[in-house]
Amino acid sequence: MKFVHIADVHLDTPFKTISDRADIGVERRLEQRNALKKVIDYIKENNIEYLFISGDLYDQEYVRESSIRFLNDLFSEIPNTKIYITPGNHDPYIKNSFYSTFLWNSNVKIFTNVVEKVENDNVNIYGFGFNNFEMNENQLKDIILDEPEKINILITHGDLGESKYNHMNLNEIKSKGFDYVALGHIHKRDDSTNIVYPGSLISLGFDELGEHGMIVGEITDKKLNKKFIKIDEREFVEFELDVSNIISEEELIEKINSINEENKLFKIILIGYRNFPINIDIKLINKNIIKIKDNTKIKIDFKENNNTLKGLFVKKLNERKNNNLIDEKTYEDILEIAEQALGKNK
Ligand SMILES: [Mn+2]
Numbered sequence: 001m002k003f004v005h006i007a008d009v010h011l012d013t014p015f016k017t018i019s020d021r022a023d024i025g026v027e028r029r030l031e032q033r034n035a036l037k038k039v040i041d042y043i044k045e046n047n048i049e050y051l052f053i054s055g056d057l058y059d060q061e062y063v064r065e066s067s068i069r070f071l072n073d074l075f076s077e078i079p080n081t082k083i084y085i086t087p088g089n090h091d092p093y094i095k096n097s098f099y100s101t102f103l104w105n106s107n108v109k110i111f112t113n114v115v116e117k118v119e120n121d122n123v124n125i126y127g128f129g130f131n132n133f134e135m136n137e138n139q140l141k142d143i144i145l146d147e148p149e150k151i152n153i154l155i156t157h158g159d160l161g162e163s164k165y166n167h168m169n170l171n172e173i174k175s176k177g178f179d180y181v182a183l184g185h186i187h188k189r190d191d192s193t194n195i196v197y198p199g200s201l202i203s204l205g206f207d208e209l210g211e212h213g214m215i216v217g218e219i220t221d222k223k224l225n226k227k228f229i230k231i232d233e234r235e236f237v238e239f240e241l242d243v244s245n246i247i248s249e250e251e252l253i254e255k256i257n258s259i260n261e262e263n264k265l266f267k268i269i270l271i272g273y274r275n276f277p278i279n280i281d282i283k284l285i286n287k288n289i290i291k292i293k294d295n296t297k298i299k300i301d302f303k304e305n306n307n308t309l310k311g312l313f314v315k316k317l318n319e320r321k322n323n324n325l326i327d328e329k330t331y332e333d334i335l336e337i338a339e340q341a342l343g344k345n346k
Helices: 024-045 065-076 170-176 249-257 308-320 328-343
Strands: 002-006 049-055 082-085 108-110 116-120 125-126 153-156 180-184 215-219 223-230 233-240 263-269 290-294
Touching: 002 024, 002 180, 024 065, 024 215, 065 215, 153 170, 308 328
Parallel strands: 002 049, 049 082, 082 108, 125 153, 153 180, 233 263, 263 290
Antiparallel strands: 002 215, 116 125, 215 223
C-alpha cells in the first residue's frame, strides 16, 4: 500500500508576526493553497491509495468556509484515495467546527477523540484526535492490534514529551507494533523511524527554518519504505549582517539588498557596532527580505570631562544611569542622539 502523510498545514493562519510587510499574509496563504494542490497532484500522478492528515489542517480561529470548500474540492479530485484526518489542537473536533458541520466528500474520514479502527483489505487504520484545544487524556493504552499480520497504522496529533497536547509515551507507542505512526503537532520534521512527524507542510515562520513538505511511503510485506518530498517552494532563512564597517544608510540598504536568493525569505539580523542610527524603510528593501531585526550596539567613545560640553553631559548622564533613573536602552539612545547633535570626538 502507498500513502502520503502530511500535518500542520494551518490553513488560513494569518502569518501576522513573520514579517514587517503587510502583504506577506495573503502571499503565504496563496502558497499554502498551492502546496495543497501539489500534494493532490502527486497523489493523482502516483495513484496513492491513502492520504493521512495528522491534525492542525486549519486554524479554527481564522478558517473560512471558502477555504474548507477549497480543501474539499481538492479532496473530491482524488475519489480513489482514502483520506483520514485526525483533528489537532488548532482544529479540534468541537461542536461548531467544520469537521462536524460541513458535508465532506465521501472519501474523507474524520476521527474524533474516541479511538476508532477502520478496516480496509489488508490495512487497519487506528485514529483519534482532539475534541478541545487541549487534551490531557487519550485511549492509547486500550489499543491492541488484533490483526498483527495486517498492516497497522496509527494516525494522531500530539506530543511525545510532557505537555497538555495529547501527551504520548514513545515506548508505549513502540510496544504496540504499528507498521507506521503518522503524527502531527511538531512542526520540525522527524522521520528517523517509523514514528513520523512530517513537520509543517509549509513553514509558518522563522522558527521553522529549512525545507518543508510531505512524507511519501510504501509498505510491502510489512516492510516500510519512505521518503521526504519538499513541497514548500520557499525556505525561511536567517542571515546575520555585521554593520560595523558600514558608514551610511545608503550603503547598508545596498548591502541588505545584495542578499537576494530566489525562493528564500530572509530575516536579516543586524549585528556589530553601528555608525549611525538605523531606521530603515522596508519599502526600500527587496521583497524577499521580509524582516529586519536590529541587534546592533552603539560605539560609546564619550568620556567624562569637566572642560567640555560633551564631557559634562556624559558625566550627568552616567550619574542618572548609576542611580537607576534611566535604563541601559534609554542611556544608549540618548548617547546616540547626543553624538549626532554634538558631533563625534569633541
Ligand atoms: Mn501545529
